[in-house]
Amino acid sequence: MPKVLNPILPGFNADPSILRVGNDYYIATSTFEWYPGVQIHHSRDLANWTLVTRPLTRKTQLDMRGDPDSCGVWAPCLTHDGEQFWLVYTDVKRKDGAFKDTHNYIVTAPKIEGPWSDPVYANSSGFDPSLFHDDDGKKWFVNMIQDHRRRPRSFAGIRMQEFGPRQGRLVGPSKTIFFGTELDLVEAPHLYKRNGWYYLLTAEGGTGYEHAATLARSRDIWGPYEVHPKNPILSSTSKPLAALQRAGHGDIVETPEGKTYFVHLCGRPTTQFRRCVLGRETAIQEAYWGDDDWLYIKDGPVPSLYVDLPVARDDTSYWSEQWYTFDEGKGLHQDFQWLRTPEPERIFNIEGTQLQLIGREAIGSWFEQSLIARRQTHFSYDAETTMDFSPEDERQFAGITAYYCRYNFFYLTVTAHADGQRELLVMSSEASWPEGRLSFPLSSAQIPNEGKVRLALKIRGRELKFYYSLEEERELKQIGRTYDASIVCDECGGHQAHGSFTGAFVGLACSDLNGLQARAKFDYFVYRPVRHESDRYEI
Template sequence: MSQITNPILPGFNPDPSILRVGKDYYIATSTFEWYPGVQIHHSTDLANWKLLTRPLNRASQLDMRGDPDSCGVWAPCLTHDGEKFWLVYTDVKRKDGSFKDAHNYIVSAPDIEGPWSDPIYANSSGFDPSLFHDDDGRKWFVNMLWDHRARPLLFAGIALQEFDAKVGKLVGPIKNIYKGTDLKLVEGPHLYKRNGWYYLLTAEGGTGYDHAITFARSRNIDGPYQTHPQKHILTAKDHPLNPLQRAGHGDLVETPDGQTYLVHLTGRPTTQKRRCVLGRETAIQQAYWGDDDWLHVKNGPVPSLQVEVPGARDDTDYWAEQNYDFTADHPLPIDFQWLRTPETERIFSLTAQPGALRLFGRESIGSWFEQALVARRQTHFSFDAETMLDFAPTDERTMAGLTAYYGRYNFFYLAATADADGRRELLIMSSEASFPDGKLRFPADPVVIPNTGSVRLALTIRGAALQFYYALDDAERTPIGPVLDASILSDECGGHAEHGSFTGAFVGMAAHDLNGMATPADFSRFIYRPFADPTDRHEV
């Protein structure tokens, strides 16, 4: 056993569902509007995790064009029935207001890396679905129920219905088996069975600073369920100074030697405004079963920053500089994702320009339909990013460059573009949700650069301070624009209150053509360089 520091999946990796098959552990996490859908990480020791696959990778499984920010794939559940893997997920088409258009699907695969099946549609009565395989061979589909009529009845309880895998649909009656506690907003259900008890783990309190994990049990799968004597087995809601905040939405796993662990989402707020730039991350806690057959979190209910797990963590890769090149012989590096569309050929190519990632300019940055933006998660509070761009803009409606991006309402974009006379220039654009009009801001005057030749674009983030740079060819890089507030790239500034924005900060490459001509932009490399700040107490 070794002590590690939470989180185990830093950066935007929320709503973890954990599974062990033999000696292998897998965690599936939400991806929201980022494509392909669902991240699955792999480990053999609970300490060291590697991104393995994203299973929802074709149009027949997932098409999120038009899904608003923080919609798309919510709260996947990954299970194994002894023969094959099962994954259930929600594709949310609308989340604001009284109605939720949340469609639940089921896919399966003989191997964790696929091939994954086309989806079976389950229902649309709520979100956060899970699939429970009972020891009698029956399968049960569980999701929260949404009631559009009035608050606080929007979160109406946990629904249970049998799933018939042979016919591929839900069958039999639907029963509301648990309505939660006075903390309200009950969601994220998972079922387990142990010693003749059915256990129901749920999330409550919303996904902000009142978040919690609630536990209940029953002798019958359809209830009635009795709430844990402690009520919430994990929460930081009453401990605002704990380094792990927003703790909730979890899942249980047992090691081969019978130890129990709880994985859960968490956030690490920074600045006096308590902003979670890295979004909702995945942490792990030790748990144990009492003589009364109730589960307890070790040193809980407050989440622990340091936890003992079977393996010893190797942070070499976490702190290593990542140099990405783009060749036709290899797929897009797995660290990168794009937004919403399954039609990748319309937004990027690895073969159109040898040695480069070519982006085809599409709709504007922040579009919910089709934009060419390819980015990776920010997984450190301080880092550098750099790319080399070859791009010939024709006018002010064509642009390409480097972006630090959260969503439509909060991003920074250093773009090569042109003025009305066709002279190439560099322009910083920002969108900050703190401004009520939602319009672009231009923090600095444009900088004219030669009309031909490559340009190197870079940024540094040191906590809440973002600085852009540029260089022509191999010259020394020059700062451009003022120091900007990187902390707006956070859930708390995503255009909604703390319960309405769910992703995390990304950094990457973008191209946009508001003329509709798909003007290409070529990026020959991308560098992500973590910066270890010994004064930053938030860094793992």
């Protein structure tokens, strides 16, 4: 069998839930504050995956305006009961401080492309919900339960309750069926049934470098659950130099031939600070059931960088330049997302062959900012656009950005002085995280008041440089210094551990702090992967 390099979903693709229906495999992953909600990829061979849908597309399903960074859609679970698809998810409204506001919902669809239903509200008692379809027809809803009285964290175990499709709500008794192990912070429950055993898979240890996957089992779905004799079944904690770190939060799938695979999140840290600029990615491991009816990760519990899969992966598209043009009749390319709002017409539209961003709140707003971006999926890349923008003053600015959240980003903008004279301005939060203030002095260059401007950025490992040129110029010129690209990462997202979840993006933005809705027009966007000697994991 061919050796396939992990991860199978590179870049920000966290909290994988895997499902097989016939010969088709699907993986659903978290999208947090990025809209539309939930990414679902499809494969026929477990090696080659294609994004097929983001099912939460309208206000009745999801409205994240006001959700803080790294809140929004957490840990979706995708299942099929033989008749239709079921998707459960959390919309997190608050995660910091003593309390968490976590609302859980269920949507369904006859096929993966939809149409997806309006949501049924389940509960708000915790996050990471999943739905288990038992062989007697009952459906069981499980999620972690939180107790704000617990210190230092509110994780209080895994709670279960029956879901009644006819009633459209949770019914019957609710019980905590598993309190976790000494690894602590138990979450991400998935239930399975095999050989008369109910298996409960959970994640423990937090989302940082102590992350792990725990397996327990019981003859009765209500428990008590005994823990795997070699817990955890997956973790990188014992090997801090292994290529795949932060391994945990996973799901199990069986092939038609009876082989077992385990998908899980992971991170690939770079620099001496162990920063995961690509966020939490999805990897896959071969697994097997032992004679003792326990699941084991092949060559585990530390995840392998290479895994045996039925076919090789075709990396042609992964290394291809992506030249995005805009067509009024086709809409925005599926690689792009925006932040929080279910009303994208308020922040962008496509007119003819130009993307028009409508200036709203400042970059980093938790409510309504005009920013469209795609995931950073390579450690080194080039990005470029050409923009037409006529700002009136310094409170109107637009351009190209390497973005994580309000607390860290790099942003090359076209703006103006109070007298209307246009200039280029580099905004950086490099020296101020986690406070999210701009770093001073800002780099700037005066430009003519009319004409399009070509904007570009280049990342080589941890080094980021901005470039520009005017309409009559062919060569790009650097503006500003070399910046530390590695801060656009989970570890620097405003929380140094267990609190930032989304990975780096690159894209286009426009702000109008005067409230006049100034428009910035973009002709194209280019994302060009680059193989670079500083990149440890790229082959």
